Amino acid sequence: MRIPDESDFPSRLRSAAVTARVGLWLGFCFAICFVTGLISHYAQNADHPVPFPTSPAWGYRVTQGLHVITGTAAVPLLLVKLWTVYPRLFRRPERDVRRLLLDVAERGSIAVLVASAVFQLATGLANAAQWYPWAFSFRSAHYATAWVAIGALVVHVAVKLPIIRGALGADVDDTTYDRPAADRPGVLGRRGLLRATWLSAGVAVLATAGSTVPWLRQVSVLGVRSGDGPAGIPINKSAVAAGVTASATSADYRLLLVHGDRQVALSRADLLAMPQSTQTLPIACVEGWSASGTWSGVRVRDLLDLVDGPRGTDVLVTSLQQSGPYTTTVLHGNFADDDRTLLALALEGEPLALDHGFPARVIAPDRPGVLQTKWVGRIEVPT
Numbered sequence: 001m002r003i004p005d006e007s008d009f010p011s012r013l014r015s016a017a018v019t020a021r022v023g024l025w026l027g028f029c030f031a032i033c034f035v036t037g038l039i040s041h042y043a044q045n046a047d048h049p050v051p052f053p054t055s056p057a058w059g060y061r062v063t064q065g066l067h068v069i070t071g072t073a074a075v076p077l078l079l080v081k082l083w084t085v086y087p088r089l090f091r092r093p094e095r096d097v098r099r100l101l102l103d104v105a106e107r108g109s110i111a112v113l114v115a116s117a118v119f120q121l122a123t124g125l126a127n128a129a130q131w132y133p134w135a136f137s138f139r140s141a142h143y144a145t146a147w148v149a150i151g152a153l154v155v156h157v158a159v160k161l162p163i164i165r166g167a168l169g170a171d172v173d174d175t176t177y178d179r180p181a182a183d184r185p186g187v188l189g190r191r192g193l194l195r196a197t198w199l200s201a202g203v204a205v206l207a208t209a210g211s212t213v214p215w216l217r218q219v220s221v222l223g224v225r226s227g228d229g230p231a232g233i234p235i236n237k238s239a240v241a242a243g244v245t246a247s248a249t250s251a252d253y254r255l256l257l258v259h260g261d262r263q264v265a266l267s268r269a270d271l272l273a274m275p276q277s278t279q280t281l282p283i284a285c286v287e288g289w290s291a292s293g294t295w296s297g298v299r300v301r302d303l304l305d306l307v308d309g310p311r312g313t314d315v316l317v318t319s320l321q322q323s324g325p326y327t328t329t330v331l332h333g334n335f336a337d338d339d340r341t342l343l344a345l346a347l348e349g350e351p352l353a354l355d356h357g358f359p360a361r362v363i364a365p366d367r368p369g370v371l372q373t374k375w376v377g378r379i380e381v382p383t
């Protein structure tokens with residue numbers, strides 16, 4: 001087998017004029033993914049040196065929806081961009097030592113960029129599809145690699161800036177930045193290729209956005225987990241999967257409130273006898289889907305008052321679920337004190353479905369879905 005060389009790729013479509021235009025949009029997508037990803041990561045941290053805001057209630061729904069939508073749109077953009085540049089892999093090595101070293105450094109930085117970008121999009125998509133074919137922690141790996149990708153991207157843009165500016169400033173059919181070998185017309189014109197690229201990114205957006213945007217549900221073939229589930233809200237983990245069916249439906253169920261020596265145990269009937277509050281708040285999953293519901297239950301603040309929990313303290317919420325990463329979560333002080341934060345007992349006027357966290361679950365504004373603990377058995381104010 002012969003290794004191809006640059007002259008094996010004569011299509012005029014593989015031009016910096018196309019690469020720069022697609023790259024611009026890819027850069028936008030990566031920037032949005034990076035910023036919204038930092039927000040999501042911070043929101044899930046147990047430690048909040050700077051409080052994460054509880055308002056607007058839909059904030060996390062929007063940032064995480066954007067994160068997954070722009071990440072999905074980036075897939076066709078990245079594929080087209082790689083297609084336009086990969087013949088450059090087969091350039092002849094430079095003869096001059098200095099230029100050879102520069103070339104090796106550039107190829108190295110691009111290898112890091114491509115590898116980290118592919119890793120981010122692949123793990124992100126798999127996570128959105130709830131498919132975990134790996135052993136590492138998704139959140140730490142996706143977060144660490146985000147810094148690698150964004151660092152490599154900044155270097156790449158800085159190195160290519162003269163070409164990017166030149167190519168974007170000229171007509172798309174301009175040949176200034178073309179490889180000499182790329183002189184044959186492609187099956188499409190460059191404008192046609194760009195149009196097809198925007199179209200596929202648009203389809204990717206529509207196909208996922210239905211997970212967050214209700215009126216898009218009908219067209220969203222990838223947004224499958226929207227609108228199904230009791231009361232129109234998808235189920236992330238069922239009671240059976242969490243192994244809580246017996247404990248959650250037991251007549252012996254008591255919610256335990258703990259603050260040092262002070263302990264209060266409440267049955268579901270006791271909770272229902274307390275003043276009830278109703279709030280319309282979304283469940284916004286890190287996987288990108290979200291759905292709004294009208295929840296009723298007891299304000300968490302009222303429960304903490306029963307054991308003299310001081311205001312502003314982070315509290316621990318523990319599920320009846322015995323194992324898994326979301327069995328205990330930290331409810332930060334500003335969330336615990338917020339009037340909209342409920343231990344929900346009902347959804348849409350009906351008793352909470354077992355799969356939505358019966359007998360009681362946390363629902364708080366502007367909070368990642370993973371922290372909206374279901375089947376709550378214990379709320380503790382650390383001393």
Ligand SMILES: Nc1nc2c(c(=O)[nH]1)N[C@H]1C(S)=C(S)[C@@H](COP(=O)(O)O)O[C@H]1N2
Pocket residue numbers: 233234235236237242283284285286319320321324326327355356357369370371372373374375
């Ligand atoms: N105990 C417990 N609570 C949990 C989970 C879980 O696995 N166990 N999943 C969380 C996740 S990831 C999400 S998105 C929401 C989904 O709530 P829902 O299933 O009622 O829609 O519940 C959260 N609460």
Ligand SMILES: [Mo]
Pocket residue numbers: 236284285286287369370
């Ligand atoms: Mo989630």
